[in-house]
Amino acid sequence: MHLNAPMRAALAAASEDRIVFDLGGIEAQYDSLLAELPDISVRFAMKACPVDEVLACLAQRGSGFDAASPNEIAQALRTGVPVSRIHYGNTIKSDRNIVDAYRLGVRDFATDSTQDVAAIAAHAAGSRVFCRLATSGDGALWGLSRKFGCSAADAVLVMEAAHSAGLTPSGLSVHVGSQQMTSDAWQDAFERLADVLTSLNARGIFPDHINLGGGLPALGYLDNRGRPLDPPVDKIFAVIREGMQQLRAVSESPLAFIMEPGRHLIADHGAIRAHVSRLSSREQIDGEREHWLYLSCGKFNGLYEMDQLQYRLVFPSHAGGEHVPAVVAGPTCDSDDGYAHEHNRVSVPASAASGDPVWILSCGAYAIGYMTQGFNGFNPLPYTWIRGE
Structure with missing residues (x-):
């Protein structure tokens, strides 16, 4: 997805999570x-x-x-x-x-x-x-x-x-x-x-x-x-x-x-303005230490197809700096709410902190229709639209 100027401006201007259609x-x-x-x-x-x-x-x-x-x-x-x-x-x-x-x-x-x-x-x-x-x-x-x-x-x-x-x-x-x-x-x-x-x-x-x-x-x-x-x-x-x-x-x-x-x-003409819930590091029972990036939206409120693909992530407040490989997951208490494949590791800013904006690209298809009415109390995403270039 190409982030044209109007889409970039709309995502940057959004103070709350939402999906934007161009x-x-x-x-x-x-x-x-x-x-x-x-x-x-x-x-x-x-x-x-x-x-x-x-x-x-x-x-x-x-x-x-x-x-x-x-x-x-x-x-x-x-x-x-x-x-x-x-x-x-x-x-x-x-x-x-x-x-x-x-x-x-x-x-x-x-x-x-x-x-x-x-x-x-x-x-x-x-x-x-x-x-x-x-x-x-x-x-x-x-x-x-x-x-x-x-x-x-x-x-x-x-x-x-x-x-x-x-x-x-x-x-x-x-x-x-x-x-x-x-x-x-x-x-x-x-x-x-x-x-x-x-x-x-x-x-x-x-x-x-x-x-x-x-x-x-x-x-x-x-x-x-x-x-x-x-x-x-x-x-x-x-x-x-x-x-x-x-x-x-x-x-x-x-x-x-x-x-x-x-x-x-x-x-490719819809994008989500989400935010970081937490970037954490945990040792698993096999002794491997993993980074996990928890987002404010996931499988049940906007990213339903994350079991089969990855979405491109943009961290607008982090230009350059150290990155770490992380598993990306949504905010709910459901183990399916995340990238499923064992090799799914996304390079994310090591300094990512709770509340930082994240833009999730190519989300125009199925993001709205598949959303629940608030699974685990996390609200469905509102939407807005622009008429870009």
Whole structure:
């Protein structure tokens, strides 16, 4: 994440802990994505950042929304976006969820089972459905390989069931896993899509769109050893463009393409102003002495994904001086509230003292949505926003 002058000023001016979103940076990232994939319609994955101001700026840019519940649908509608640009992207939904979404005007539903298709037909008659194919999740920090999606054979059955039930079998979808670090995963997804599309066309079913889901990576994270993650974004975009051409060549009807980016658009354009709770040194039972840096926020109030990655830390009141390797952890009485990997040691100022400010970068994704209502009595972070350079 690049700390531009307005973001740096906003973090420096904050006297209390908070997360700051750079709306200008988010808009620029959206424009950059469309420059790489001009044939894509964006449906922002709301779960990544359910902040009204962020959603509004994306809606004004032309984005639609991938919603996973009636509450998210209602929030999306408050941006003023046409309901035709909102789809119910969660394959898991109750009858009541379907009824409420249909009442709000949604007519596009994700599915991955014949049971769900039957429920949609009963409670959202005439709607369009897109079937989610399972992927391995290999290469992603968070693979999504079992809870969602079905096999190619099941996908054909699901789409045939939708057609028979009076629904429109409108599309296929995939998700290659969150923070996908390889282009191979995308190549595999396109091959799966091509096979199912060919099978459906042979059965007289002609989907009109392909939803490529989420998975596009953010660039500002560190791995569990503190090294910069380096996703091959140029190669990923090239594979996606080639895959879209491949599917258009296979399909017997015109295809439109949708994506559901979340963290790729907002992760690197949010930062937390936190503070040091304590830098301490303790001998462990194996005789090793460790430094621990306890922050005012952690896994349960802003840094939920710290079990899989590290965030870049900036200590604005400490320029130079001696540093020590420390384990970074949050303030709660929970052993999961810290970096999990045995090699997780972060170089921190040896003079860091309680109350010193710490800026935590690339926190725009999932920081708000995953926060508890005050686990252990530590408050969720408030947020603010700027419109940077």
